[in-house]
Amino acid sequence: MILGVETSCDETAAALVTRGGEVLANVVSSQADLHARYGGVVPEVASRRHLELVVPVVREALAEANATLDDIETVAVTNGPGLIGALLVGLSAAKALAWARRLALVPVDHLHGHVASLYLEPEPVEPPFACLLASGGHTLLLDVRDHGGYRVLGTTLDDAAGEAFDKGARLLGLGYPGGAAIDRLAREGDAEAYTFPVARVPGLDFSFSGLKTALLYAVRDLPHGELERRRPDLAASYQRAIIRALVERVEAAASRLGAEQVAVVGGVAANSELRASLPAAALAPLPLCTDNAAMIASAARFVEAIPWPGYLAVDARASAA
Amino acid sequence: MEIESGSPEETEAVAARLAPRLAPGDVLTVSGELGAGKTTFVRGACRALGVREPVTSPTFTVGHRYDGHVPVSHIDLYRFAGVSAAEWGDLEPYFEDTVCFVEWPEAAAGALPPVRIAVTLRHVDADRRLIVLDAPAGMLEGVRSWTSSRSTPQRAS
Numbered sequence: 001m002i003l004g005v006e007t008s009c010d011e012t013a014a015a016l017v018t019r020g021g022e023v024l025a026n027v028v029s030s031q032a033d034l035h036a037r038y039g040g041v042v043p044e045v046a047s048r049r050h051l052e053l054v055v056p057v058v059r060e061a062l063a064e065a066n067a068t069l070d071d072i073e074t075v076a077v078t079n080g081p082g083l084i085g086a087l088l089v090g091l092s093a094a095k096a097l098a099w100a101r102r103l104a105l106v107p108v109d110h111l112h113g114h115v116a117s118l119y120l121e122p123e124p125v126e127p128p129f130a131c132l133l134a135s136g137g138h139t140l141l142l143d144v145r146d147h148g149g150y151r152v153l154g155t156t157l158d159d160a161a162g163e164a165f166d167k168g169a170r171l172l173g174l175g176y177p178g179g180a181a182i183d184r185l186a187r188e189g190d191a192e193a194y195t196f197p198v199a200r201v202p203g204l205d206f207s208f209s210g211l212k213t214a215l216l217y218a219v220r221d222l223p224h225g226e227l228e229r230r231r232p233d234l235a236a237s238y239q240r241a242i243i244r245a246l247v248e249r250v251e252a253a254a255s256r257l258g259a260e261q262v263a264v265v266g267g268v269a270a271n272s273e274l275r276a277s278l279p280a281a282a283l284a285p286l287p288l289c290t291d292n293a294a295m296i297a298s299a300a301r302f303v304e305a306i307p308w309p310g311y312l313a314v315d316a317r318a319s320a321a
Numbered sequence: 322m323e324i325e326s327g328s329p330e331e332t333e334a335v336a337a338r339l340a341p342r343l344a345p346g347d348v349l350t351v352s353g354e355l356g357a358g359k360t361t362f363v364r365g366a367c368r369a370l371g372v373r374e375p376v377t378s379p380t381f382t383v384g385h386r387y388d389g390h391v392p393v394s395h396i397d398l399y400r401f402a403g404v405s406a407a408e409w410g411d412l413e414p415y416f417e418d419t420v421c422f423v424e425w426p427e428a429a430a431g432a433l434p435p436v437r438i439a440v441t442l443r444h445v446d447a448d449r450r451l452i453v454l455d456a457p458a459g460m461l462e463g464v465r466s467w468t469s470s471r472s473t474p475q476r477a478s
Contacts (some may be wrong), residue, residue, distance in 0.1 A: 032428035085411035136381035
């Protein structure tokens with residue numbers, strides 16, 4: 001089986017996945033409780049937190065799978081893109097474990113990992129497909145022809161879709177996580193009450209920054225005390241604008257590629273309006289949409305492993321490859 | 322120095338005129354409310370520094386690195402409540418031999434290396450922003466001058 005380790009951003013995660021793509025354990029030490037406590041601000045982003053958690057999450061994954069270190073054949077780890085210090089914790093832990101046990105190591109691209117969340121059992125998606133990857137940190141349209149990688153068709157030019165949700169929630173005075181808060185409130189509102197501009201950028205790129213500014217001014221222009229009453233309409237209209245931009249672009253990408261299949265990965269895939277707007281799209285199960293290590297182990301099934309001990313010099317990279 | 326910008330393009334242009342004066346080791350703070358144009362300003366400077374890839378908001382990813390004519394870092398402390406010694410350890414590599422832009426620098430308070438230029442963006446109305454540049458004497462000469470032929474310079478008092 002493959003041990004996956006992921007520490008590129010906020011989550012410390014470990015998972016055990018078989019060569020065939022069966023998830024035996026998927027442990028994410030979510031910091032969501034901390035986020036909520038500090039009103040949307042991370043008190044300790046950071047490597048120190050990953051350092052404290054990386055061994056416990058690996059232990060827990062082994063326990064959950066009823067396995068031992070002897071059962072691990074390959075170690076897979078995210079080596080970018082991400083926060084350098086955070087990536088280094090997972091990478092160093094993975095290297096140490098693999099090196100000590102003379103195992104091969106697979107450095108995995110975090111974005112490839114998100115795509116590979118679709119290749120896991122019980123309902124693996126087969127390429128080719130057009131893929132929307134939308135999270136707090138990334139919003140990309142990908143052309144996926146085979147399991148081994150992807151080609152970038154478009155990207156956000158400013159804010160990521162998940163970030164647009166989060167900052168919109170902050171402007172509306174909603175709690176964290178912002179995406180879930182807007183999704184919930186939007187169900188009570190009228191999505192046509194406000195017209196928020198969906199930025200027109202050429203090609204298959206996205207822009208959400210102007211939308212955020214439009215919401216800011218809509219909130220500012222409300223008569224005093226009106227926000228409480230208009231909040232559901234604002235949330236619904238704002239969400240509608242984000243989702244419309246995502247759906248239009250992913251459909252344009254699919255038609256350009258002649259792709260018969262569309263898939264959505266990343267945390268924004270949890271949004272109910274997005275799911276309803278793309279009823280035929282392939283979606284990973286919710287726990288695999290947000291950052292996790294099962295997707296990293298899954299990607300490693302399709303990437304050549306570096307045999308022992310040639311991987312000690314593998315470095316973390318901050319930017320996309 | 323205060324410069325009024327009438328569009329995101331103008332905000333990028335102001336940053337682009339500032340960029341050639343920057344060198345590795347320079348730290349620039351970029352402050353302002355949500356939607357004020359912080360990432361837009363950084364994008365304009367990055368383009369002029371030779372960065373070709375998309376310059377996007379690092380709010381969730383915390384830090385981006387770009388290779389232009391010089392190494393460029395773009396960090397964002399929006400999600401930070403403060404910067405502890407442990408967190409500083411994560412941020413430090415982004416300052417090493419780079420031109421480093423820091424959005425939402427307030428969280429770091431006194432923890433940042435010495436700041437060369439402090440940029441503040443303020444909302445004037447939906448389109449216009451006031452760009453306030455606080456820099457060493459002489460460094461901003463010519464930054465105000467408008468090079469674009471299609472626009473008339475808009476000057477703040």
